[in-house]
Amino acid sequence: MASKKSSKTAAAMKEDANSSDSVSQGNVNAILAAIGSQGDELKKLIEDKMTALSGRLDVLDATLVNLQSEQTGVKQKIVEIEGALNGTDSRLGEVGKVCDDLRAENKSLWAKLNDLEGRSRRLNLKFVGIMEGEERERRSVFISDLITELFGRDNFPKPVKIDRAHWALLPKPPEGQRPRTIIARIHNDRDKDLILRLSREKFPLEYKGKRIYIFPDYTPEVAALRRAFSSVMKVLRVAGLK
Template structure:
């Protein structure tokens, strides 16, 4: 009777050990699969980060940054209208010339004190060719002045 109980206990212990080993094996497999998935996700994240960086660079190709325009020069008009007038007057462009400015705004920085350098203006043209033509005219002219202020 005693040996029967000992055998029964050993069988129960062996069964519990087998179950534990099975669970451990399953857990190890899940950990390995999770590691593989994590590696794939990290690779994908790197690819997507690279694509985003490329897209951001491409979207900035049509931008120019204008320095030296005093704060509040827009006098209540939109920045786009002001930049069109500034470029047409400063570069002696035909008033009917379409510049195709998509967006224009001051740099996203706190407004400077009165004696500090003004924030730059970021201008996004709809077409790269327009941007290139404007820059070419500024370089050929040797710069741009507005209200006795040098604009770069």
């Protein structure tokens, strides 16, 4: 009896094992089928991505080709610009040399012009402080008479010859304002030198109660140089040196 029961139990266990193996094999087959299905989908997805990536790479290749072409054009333009700059530098050097030559020539011409202007003013005297209208019509006659009145006939027994006289080239000032300067050209340089010496010796000079001054007619450049030298001239005068 016990032997029969044991045999039955062993047979049942074998059947259960066979049934379990059958279920496990079914699960494995299902899993493999699912994996195969997912693999196909994954393969299709990879193929689609590769196709898209290939298209993008083609576009990138075309872009790179265009960039290389543009870079070649830029390099060519840079070469052309460098050549133009080298030519410009050369021309600028030539222009600089011409400017240096012109500057030296201008300096020489300016010195000559200043010398000529100074010589043209050499016999001029400036009369400062004479009221507008005092000269009436003939300024040259007025200046000649004024010199005789200021310094006396002992120094000028004959009227001083005045080549010409005119007001400074400025607008006529309003009444009561500082009058313009009269510039007179003395015919004889000895008379001019004597007038300047006497104006220093008889300083201050007055005409109709008004203080007047007589100065040489220097060019602006010479006047600036004299102003720069004025402190030295003061020391020399104090020392009694000429």
